[in-house]
Amino acid sequence: MKNSILFFFFLALVGCKTEKQKIVSLEEDVSFLASDSLGGRETGTAEERIAAAYIQERMQGLGLLPKGNAGTYYQTFTFKPKTDPHSEVQFGGGDSTITGTNVLGYIDNKAEKTIIIGAHYDHLGMGGQGSLYREGEAVHNGADDNASGVSVMLQLAQKLKDTLHGSNYLFMAFSGEEMGLLGSNYFTKNPTVALSTANYMINMDMVGRLREDKTLSISGTGTTPIWPQVLNSTNPGFKLVLQESGVGPSDHTSFYLHDIPVLHFFTGQHEDYHKPSDDSEKLNYTGMEMISAYIYAVIKELDDKAKLKFKKTKNESEEVPRFKVALGVVPDYLFDGKGMRIDGVSEDKPAQRAGLQKGDVVIQLGDSTVTDMMSYMRALSTFEEGNTTNVVVDRKGAKVSFEITF
Template identity: 80%
Template sequence: MVRILTVLFAIFVVLSSCKKEKQQKVSLREDIAFLANDSLAGRETGTPQEIVAAEYLQQRMKSIGLLPKGNAGTFFQTFTFKPKTDPHSEVQFVNGDGTITGTNVIGYIDNEAEKTVIIGAHYDHLGMGGEGSLYAEGEAIHNGADDNASGVGVMLQLAQKLKDTLTGSNYLFMAFSGEEMGLLGSNYFCKNPTIDLKKANYMINMDMVGRLKEDKTLAISGTGTAAVWPQVLNSSNEVFKLVLSESGMGPSDHTSFYLQDIPVLHFFTGQHEDYHKPTDDFEKLNYQGMEQIKDYIVAVIGELDDAPKLGFRITKNESEEVPRFKVGLGVMPDYLFDGAGMRIDGVTKDRPASKAGLLKGDIVVQLGDSIVTDMMSYMRALSAFEEGSTAKVVVDRKGEKVTAEVRF
């Protein structure tokens, strides 16, 4: 109880400052530092700390001048569900014993336009760990600064920037709950929308945009969901090394909108060693990089401000093509690497790669008898092995070929 009172006092102080927004803006860093603070205990869906985060986001949306677009004239859209026991089943949105209540936070800019742009990011995270955590040393606060306080922070900055500018569209800003439990908040909204989804022009999702690297690599998926995306994304770009992917399906909230035949884009700066661990803290983020991403998204929106409503295109589901495998190397792949092979972005202690002497930065070019040219070929090669198997692995280490043997 003392801890909750401390949290509530902290939010009172921050929200009081938000009421003075006209005199002093809340910075990107301040938003993320609040959401990723230990006092919010990882913002797990349905917890008192998530409600504190939702209240903060509501007050921030009010201070920016957004209109409430949740239920019954509020900024909140709540949904109640029973957690899945079967990972292959669909979640049931029901009331009753054993249920959890999540809260989407939704604000709106009404420019009386015929089309609406949806901009979203999930604000929930893993709480003290549990399912989904990659931390093996017991309970600890998973602050989720990059995942996904970063996306929410950029979303709020976009709301501030788009207020009273680029009036060719209406804008719906959504902070989703329940993403880590299976895209629940976005799924619920799409089944129970608070706007006419027929007017939705496209949806922009920002999930993990806080770790832009020195080479400025920015991954954008969903580029096949509208014919215009590649041209607009490239012509608006002056900063980034873009890695574009066509699929509208993926493990984040844009998927829920793609399944409603709405063009989507998902912005992502890559995974890292702190992903789903207690070490994902706000001090480690690239704030200049997030500002650049915000400006880039504004430029993309501006290119389409006076354009007709986009046509939707179905894309292939790349996740269905991923091979099934029974073992892992114990590495974090660099999903933004666009060279030949699979570059290792992190090595887990006491796993096969670590024991074989593989290092962060190594590029896997052969696994067993299979040549590795990209992520998909790496996963196909990995799927051939079972626990107890051994395999030769060849890596490119700073231009030199190094051979090792791994035991799964």
């Protein structure tokens, strides 16, 4: 009965598009995908399939061609979920398998180059592994993560249709990202468009919380020599935080590993990350419009240019130290000052028990000076459970010292 109600709800929202094509706003897309009715869009669930049907209907309404399997918009894949977090997921049928569904739409401009524009649409369902919520099961709506990216992707499809003709465009809504980039990984091993034609890949994951200072993180800027020049020349006023590495915890990584230049757009973590409170009314839709326009400008700048040259980058994730303890904070990954700024403090963890607050900037941990995220992580990796040390923070211009026990 529940699935029937959800299906009719979906029909009510999108049925009007079959009568007359209309412009669907970013907010409308996010509101549907992040509604309680979709139960958090966990990979392989009936609710994720309803979200896939919505995205397929939107792509069809925009005039995108199906580019999944057998003339459909869908590319399904089955896999066995991880039991050992250090083992690789095995694709293929068998007992205890889950089926994910990528949704693919295509603009065929008869060009030699193809631009891949993607965003994952799955989320955490009712919580479970990956959730930072500690009060039992609840719907994790995932408005920022990542209904925001899907809605911007669909708006870009609307903008690119019948405007820029120097490339073909493949739009992809990935499944299985939260379980380990599964949908994008599967596509790159089973492409429905020849990867040899791929010029570059743009990934949007969590682009819904642009801050007042307009800080925007873009990763992958070292994957082709021209990225910094293009990004700076088309920048409409963002405070850019550019990171060279093509490897990161989102779907662009799968394409980078196949020697395709990538960009990943991200507006930063927040206290609602991987919690039920990541709701649609908290998004900055004006900021999302700005990001959409910026990406369009980047694509336009390269429309008549030659195919980009791929360049390998340092894998920064290989340098991340391993930890035996946690401070219990959400770092501000967009902070570009000296130290590690705290963007959120977890309940009943060492940081909260010691008195640290959101907005504090950690400048010393034990005997180590903290100048950035990497130096913070190196310092944290030296401690074990039960250790006690001092942490010094910059709190509104004043240096404050706390004793902290892990």
